[in-house]
Amino acid sequence: MNPAVPIDDDRAEAPKVLLVDDDEVNLLLTSAALRERGFDVTEATSGETALRLLGDWLPDVIVLDAIMPGLDGFQTCREVRAMAGFESMPVLMLTGLDDDASITRAYEAGATDFFVKSTQWSLLAGRLQYLLRSSRTRQELERSKSKLARAQDLARMGSFDWRASAKSLALSVETLRVFGFPPNKSLGFRGLMRMVPGGERRSFLRLVREIVAHSSVLYADVTVKLPEGQRQRIIHVEAEPEFNEHGVVAGYTGIVQDVTDRRIADQQIRHLANFDTLTGLPNRRQLIWRTERALEQARRLGHQCAVLLIDLDRFKLVNDTLGHAAGDELLTEVARRLRSCVRHSDMVLEGALEGVGQRSHRLLEAVGRLGGDEFVALLPEVADERDAERVANRIIDLMREPIYVAGQDCFVTASVGIALYPRDGETVADLLRNSDVAMYAVKAQGRNAATLYHPQLAGRGRQKLELESALHKAIERDELVLHYQPKIDVRAAKMVGVEALMRWERNGQLIPPGDFIPLAEESGLIIPLSEWAIRQAARQAKAWQLSFGFADSIAVNLPNQLFERTDLVEHIHDAVSHYGVPHHSIELEITETGLMKDLQNVIPSLHRLNEIGVEISIDDFGTGYSSLAYLTTLPISELKVDRSFIRDLGITPQSAAVATAIIALARSLGLRVVAEGVETLRQMDVLHRLGCSVMQGFLFSKPLPAAELERWLESTVLPRKAPWIVPADEDAGPQVAAGPV
Amino acid sequence: MLNPDHSLRDRAGLADAGTSTDEVLDPQALARLRELDPAGKTGLLERVLRAFEVSVARLVPQLEQGRASGDLHAIAHVAHTLKSSSASIGALELSRLCADCERRVREARIDGLDAVLDAMTLQIGHAVRALKHELAPRA
Numbered sequence: 001m002n003p004a005v006p007i008d009d010d011r012a013e014a015p016k017v018l019l020v021d022d023d024e025v026n027l028l029l030t031s032a033a034l035r036e037r038g039f040d041v042t043e044a045t046s047g048e049t050a051l052r053l054l055g056d057w058l059p060d061v062i063v064l065d066a067i068m069p070g071l072d073g074f075q076t077c078r079e080v081r082a083m084a085g086f087e088s089m090p091v092l093m094l095t096g097l098d099d100d101a102s103i104t105r106a107y108e109a110g111a112t113d114f115f116v117k118s119t120q121w122s123l124l125a126g127r128l129q130y131l132l133r134s135s136r137t138r139q140e141l142e143r144s145k146s147k148l149a150r151a152q153d154l155a156r157m158g159s160f161d162w163r164a165s166a167k168s169l170a171l172s173v174e175t176l177r178v179f180g181f182p183p184n185k186s187l188g189f190r191g192l193m194r195m196v197p198g199g200e201r202r203s204f205l206r207l208v209r210e211i212v213a214h215s216s217v218l219y220a221d222v223t224v225k226l227p228e229g230q231r232q233r234i235i236h237v238e239a240e241p242e243f244n245e246h247g248v249v250a251g252y253t254g255i256v257q258d259v260t261d262r263r264i265a266d267q268q269i270r271h272l273a274n275f276d277t278l279t280g281l282p283n284r285r286q287l288i289w290r291t292e293r294a295l296e297q298a299r300r301l302g303h304q305c306a307v308l309l310i311d312l313d314r315f316k317l318v319n320d321t322l323g324h325a326a327g328d329e330l331l332t333e334v335a336r337r338l339r340s341c342v343r344h345s346d347m348v349l350e351g352a353l354e355g356v357g358q359r360s361h362r363l364l365e366a367v368g369r370l371g372g373d374e375f376v377a378l379l380p381e382v383a384d385e386r387d388a389e390r391v392a393n394r395i396i397d398l399m400r401e402p403i404y405v406a407g408q409d410c411f412v413t414a415s416v417g418i419a420l421y422p423r424d425g426e427t428v429a430d431l432l433r434n435s436d437v438a439m440y441a442v443k444a445q446g447r448n449a450a451t452l453y454h455p456q457l458a459g460r461g462r463q464k465l466e467l468e469s470a471l472h473k474a475i476e477r478d479e480l481v482l483h484y485q486p487k488i489d490v491r492a493a494k495m496v497g498v499e500a501l502m503r504w505e506r507n508g509q510l511i512p513p514g515d516f517i518p519l520a521e522e523s524g525l526i527i528p529l530s531e532w533a534i535r536q537a538a539r540q541a542k543a544w545q546l547s548f549g550f551a552d553s554i555a556v557n558l559p560n561q562l563f564e565r566t567d568l569v570e571h572i573h574d575a576v577s578h579y580g581v582p583h584h585s586i587e588l589e590i591t592e593t594g595l596m597k598d599l600q601n602v603i604p605s606l607h608r609l610n611e612i613g614v615e616i617s618i619d620d621f622g623t624g625y626s627s628l629a630y631l632t633t634l635p636i637s638e639l640k641v642d643r644s645f646i647r648d649l650g651i652t653p654q655s656a657a658v659a660t661a662i663i664a665l666a667r668s669l670g671l672r673v674v675a676e677g678v679e680t681l682r683q684m685d686v687l688h689r690l691g692c693s694v695m696q697g698f699l700f701s702k703p704l705p706a707a708e709l710e711r712w713l714e715s716t717v718l719p720r721k722a723p724w725i726v727p728a729d730e731d732a733g734p735q736v737a738a739g740p741v
Numbered sequence: 742m743l744n745p746d747h748s749l750r751d752r753a754g755l756a757d758a759g760t761s762t763d764e765v766l767d768p769q770a771l772a773r774l775r776e777l778d779p780a781g782k783t784g785l786l787e788r789v790l791r792a793f794e795v796s797v798a799r800l801v802p803q804l805e806q807g808r809a810s811g812d813l814h815a816i817a818h819v820a821h822t823l824k825s826s827s828a829s830i831g832a833l834e835l836s837r838l839c840a841d842c843e844r845r846v847r848e849a850r851i852d853g854l855d856a857v858l859d860a861m862t863l864q865i866g867h868a869v870r871a872l873k874h875e876l877a878p879r880a
Contacts, residue, residue, distance in 0.1 A: 024792040025826030032777045032785055067821055096824070098844075117825050119773055 014040040015132050016058075020050040020076065021065040021094070026117070030063075033121030039128065047071030051079055054086070061090045061131055063124075064111070066102045074102075074109040081110040088138060090131040149174060156258035162189075162239075163251040178235065178258050180226040195224045215241045215249045221259065233260045278328055279335035282368035287376050290364040291428045294380035297361035298421055305421045306388035308377040309435035310338065310395060313413045313447040315373035318405075320598060326406035331373065333405070334412065337398045338367040341391055342377050376432070385420055385452055392416040392450035413448035415439050424453040470506065471516055471525055475532050479505050482536050483703035484554070486712075487674055490684060491693040493725045495717055497552040497587065499696065500537050501703045502529065521559055530562050531571055534586060538575040540706055541585035547710060553587040555617055560594035563602040572614055583613035589640070590616065592624035599630065610635035617674070622662055632669060639666045641692070643677025650682045656690070663692045684724055699724055765864075765871035770831025790872045793830060796822070797865055808858060816858070817846040823865070832868040835861065 017039045021027040024045065031041040042059065044050040048071050050062070062080060066073035073093055080086050093106035093114045106114045112135075115127050152158055158175025162168070169192075173183040179195070181187060193201055200223050211218045218239040225232055239254025274286035282290065291307065298305045312334065319327035343365045361380040368376050377395070382388050395416060402409035417439025425431040438453040445451075474480050484498040504511040520526040537554040544550030562568060576583050588609065595602060595618060606616055617638035622645055641662050648655035659675070666673035675687045678697030687695060700722075701712055716722045778785035800819045807815035824839035838861045845854050 023822045023826045024796055025789060025829055028785075028789055028792050029774070029777070029829045032783070036777055067818075069818065096821070096840075096843075098840075117828075119770055119829050121773070121777075 014038055015060040015128070016040045016042065017128065018042050018044060018050060018053065018059040018062045020044045020047060020063065020068070020073070022046055022068040022070075023065070026065070029119075030121070030124070034125060034128070037121070037125040039125070047073065047076030047079075050076055054080060054083065058085065059089075061092065061128055061135070063092045063094060063115075063128070066093050066095045066099070066106060066114075073111075074105050077106070077109040077111050088135065088142070090135040092127065092131060153177065157255055158257075159253070159255050160239075161251065161253050164249055165251075175256055178256050179224065180231075192224075195226070196222055197225065212249070212252075215243075217241070218252070218254065221263075233258050234263045235259070276369040279332055279369050281335050281339070281375070282366050284368070284370050287366070287368035287370065287378065288428055290366060290368075290380075291378055291431070294361055294364045294378060295421055295426075295428065295431075297364075297380065301361075303381045304384070304423070306377075306379040306382045306385075306391075307419050307421075307431040307435045308379070308388060308392055308395070308450075309370075309417045309419075309432065309439045310367075310375040310377065311415050311417075311439050311443070312373040313415055313443070315412070317597070318410055318412070322406040322408075322410075329405045330403055330410060330412065331369075333403045334373075334399070334414075335367070335369065335375070337401075338375055338377065338395060341394045341398060342367055342379065376435075382420070385418070385423075388418045388420060389450060389452070392418055396448065396450060415442035415447050416450035417442060417453065418450060419453045467516065468519060468525070471504070471520060471529075474504055474506070475528060480529070480532065481505060481705065482533060482540065483705055484540070484709045485696055485703040486701050486709065487555075487694055487696050488700045488724075489694050490688055490724060493717070493720060495552070495713065496694060497555065498709065499555040499557075499589065499703075500533060500540075501557070502533060503703075521561075526559050527562060527565070530556070530558050533557075534572055535575045535578075537586055538579045538581055541576075541581045542579040543706070544710070545581060548713070553585055553615065555587040555589045557589045557591075557619065560590060560598045560602055563590065563605040564598065565605075568605055569608045569612060572609070573612060584615060587615045587617055587638075589619040591619045592621050596624050603634070606635050622658055628665075631665075636671065638672040638674060640674045640676050640696075643697075646675050646677045646683055646687070646697070647679075649686050650680075656686065659687065659692070660690050663690050667691065681724060765832060765834070765867045766875065767831035767833045770829070770833070771875065774830065786872075786876055789830060790869075790876055793826060793872060794869060796826060797869060801862070801865065804858070804862070808855075813846045813851075816854075817843055820846070820861070823861070827864075827868060830868065830872060832864065832871070835864040835868050838864055 015038075017034055019027060019031050019034070019041050021030065021043075022045055027043050027045060031043050034041050042053065042057075044053055047064075047068055050064070051071070054062075064073040064076055068076075071079075077091050077093065080089065080091060090112045091110065093102070093109075093111040094117050095102040095106060095114050096117060103114050112131060113127065115124060118124070152172075152174040156178055158178045159172045160175050161170045163170075169189045171179075171187060176183060176185050176187065179187070179192065193205065196204060204220065204222055207220060208218065218237060220237050222235050222237060223232060224235045236257045236259040237254060238257075239252040241249045242251050242253055244250040274283060274289075275281065276283045294305050315327070315330075318330055343362065345363045345366055364378060364380045366378055368378070370376055377391060379388060379391060396414055399412055399414045402411050404410070417435040417437065419425055419431045419435035419438065421431060424434045434453040437457045438451050441457045442449050442451050451457075481503050482500045483503050484500055486495045487497040487499065488494070489496045502513055502517070504516055517526070520529050533556050537556050541550060541554050558568075565571075572583070572586055576585055590602070609616060615637040616635065617640055618636055619640050620642045621639045622642045639662060641659055645655045645658045645662075649659060650656070663673050672694060673692050675683075675692050675695045676697065678684055678687065678695040678699045680699060683697075684695060684699060687693075701709070701716075704712060717725075774786060774789065800823060803815055804819045806812070807819065820839040820842040824836050824843060827833075827839060828836035838857055842854065842857050842861060845851070845857065
């Protein structure tokens with residue numbers, strides 16, 4: 001009839017029952033009946049025994065006989081309830097059939113339920129199951145309640161309830177904590193509002209009244225000054241109306257949450273997204289946003305606005321010579337000065353500008369950093385171009401003061417290009433481009449000035465652009481050629497090498513290097529151009545080797561940035577290997593200025609080149625400011641005396657002095673010395689007498705195409721038929737022309 | 742309502758004469774007891790009898806002493822305890838007498854209590870005997 005089935009499917013263990021009855025017969029039968037129904041029964045014959053057992057053991061349910069000698073069921077129940085951990089233990093009190101008094105006393109003693117003693121065991125088992133189930137549900141409820149409380153606590157969140165009828169606001173313990181109060185604090189709406197600063201309180205109350213009037217949802221952030229320490233917090237409030245059966249608002253329930261940290265994080269994120277981390281100025285994104293808003297306002301209100309593009313002159317030099325840290329320091333100081341030139345506003349501006357008033361566009365005024373050493377000043381309203389020029393001049397003036405970085409005063413100047421809306425452009429992109437054009441015009445005219453955009457400037461820019469794109473195609477179109485100028489040893493009257501010079505034949509016209517090399521350097525095209533020149537020189541060396549046994553070197557001019565490339569050595573190696581000529585067939589010339597500009601980065605390259613047999617020649621020597629100490633350690637082979645000293649040779653004594661010094665220096669350092677730009681016999685004679693016998697110049701030959709150079713050799717050098725060739729039978733020394741030396 | 746004295750005497754006489762277990766122990770209650778230990782594996786019935794005997798051996802002197810000294814509280818305690826244990830083993834008449842006794846003490850109706858107590862004593866003897874008889878075929 002009653003098979004022994006597990007009483008509870010979802011519980012692996014048999015529920016533990018503590019059965020307390022002083023009557024052995026009942027105890028025996030009841031426990032047998034309960035065991036039969038799957039309970040794990042522990043028996044106790046008195047209240048005292050039961051309490052002792054509970055000292056170190058926790059059953060799932062306690063069944064207590066009400067009437068017992070000694071400690072009776074009621075007293076036992078009371079003591080059980082007082083024990084820690086037994087507050088919600090289910091306790092079933094067994095009473096007699098007609099014992100109403102015991103039932104009442106059972107509840108008073110804290111029993112969960114009562115059960116009239118009966119021999120109908122299944123009824124008792126059923127009641128116990130019910131008790132266990134409800135106890136478990138209650139435990140889960142309490143656990144989830146405490147979880148919720150903890151979650152709210154972690155989220156700095158709390159709930160509240162407002163009843164319209166009672167006009168009362170009930171705050172949860174968690175809500176009180178959010179506001180910095182202990183759980184027992186009594187706090188009403190009025191008390192809460194007193195914590196909100198005056199102005200905000202009025203607008204919040206207005207909002208609340210409006211929301212209640214429309215039975216709508218409340219969703220707001222409120223600033224609150226917490227009681228202790230006067231900390232200011234941002235509290236987020238959300239509440240929804242509750243309607244009664246008549247559809248009338250009965251009250252509001254909602255939550256509060258301390259969102260201060262999130263707000264701060266949001267602000268930081270917005271700041272990072274909109275401001276330059278180095279200088280703290282608005283970044284490109286924020287600048288463009290502000291400019292767009294300024295243009296909208298200008299369009300609407302019909303005024304002009306100005307964009308000033310500010311580029312520091314020779315900033316790269318500071319970075320290169322003093323290091324990036326110094327460069328950063330300098331930019332920071334520049335930013336500080338620029339900021340003082342305008343009514344700079346640091347506000348993070350996003351979204352709409354409404355509500356700030358008619359002149360709200362004034363808030364847009366700022367200096368921002370576009371990137372690198374480029375800054376923009378946005379003037380949201382200018383009366384005319386003179387307004388903008390005044391600001392530009394103020395900027396240039398402020399830059400005049402030296403900036404102290406890395407232990408020294410740096411002089412930084414700026415070039416400023418100005419574009420005005422609507423005259424010079426209708427869009428942000430147009431204004432930025434045209435201010436850029438104007439700024440480049442300033443650079444081209446010698447920097448350190450400001451200029452207004454002018455359509456003609458753009459024309460010049462376009463020309464430059466065309467040239468640049470044509471240069472891109474020059475290599476593949478075979479428009480580039482190398483011309484070669486011989487280096488002559490006048491003592492032996494023979495050619496000892498050549499210098500390769502790049503020429504660009506464009507549309508049948510020969511473009512001189514001065515017209516396109518700077519452009520190539522600016523655009524970075526110089527790198528493929530130089531690499532092409534190296535390959536070309538190696539090819540020519542091979543051709544001449546086969547043709548007339550050429551075994552000297554071809555000097556190729558390289559800009560300093562090419563020496564910074566780690567693949568330069570490999571590139572030269574590849575070129576000479578490809579054409580099967582020795583490494584020394586290629587000699588590299590770097591200008592003294594170029595070398596000194598970036599000495600630290602160039603030196604490693606020089607060493608590696610030297611190791612593979614490529615010699616280095618210093619071009620235009622005497623024009624830069626070489627550190628003589630460096631010269632002694634650099635792996636160089638040749639100095640080329642700048643043509644400016646040669647030109648005046650035999651005319652001013654100073655030139656001779658410089659030439660003499662350079663020649664002496666070269667000799668004592670064991671370097672070859674070559675004089676460039678030799679045009680007259682007199683110059684040749686002086687140089688020769690000073691001890692310099694290798695020369696280059698129109699006196700011997702202008703730079704020639706490869707084939708012509710070969711013909712020149714055949715017709716001039718080999719037959720020894722040229723004015724500069726001293727007949728072999730004459731005196732060992734060349735004829736010295738008359739005149740002061 | 743029946744005159745308790747009359748009914749008591751009536752039943753006491755019946756019980757006196759009868760030796761059948763059925764008349765002392767309620768068959769339904771016995772059946773429920775057997776269900777708790779259908780195969781007799783745990784020897785439940787025997788343990789119950791022993792427990793009942795022990796209980797009676799403890800309670801009867803308490804009852805006698807209570808009667809001698811007129812300690813109604815002690816009498817009520819014995820009646821209360823026996824009330825449920827006798828019901829459990831199916832000694833319904835004994836249980837009824839115990840309940841009657843308990844009620845009388847609670848309501849302070851002393852007259853006629855002696856007769857009830859006498860009947861109780863008699864029924865205790867019957868119950869113990871009947872239980873032993875019940876166990877005999879199995880023992």
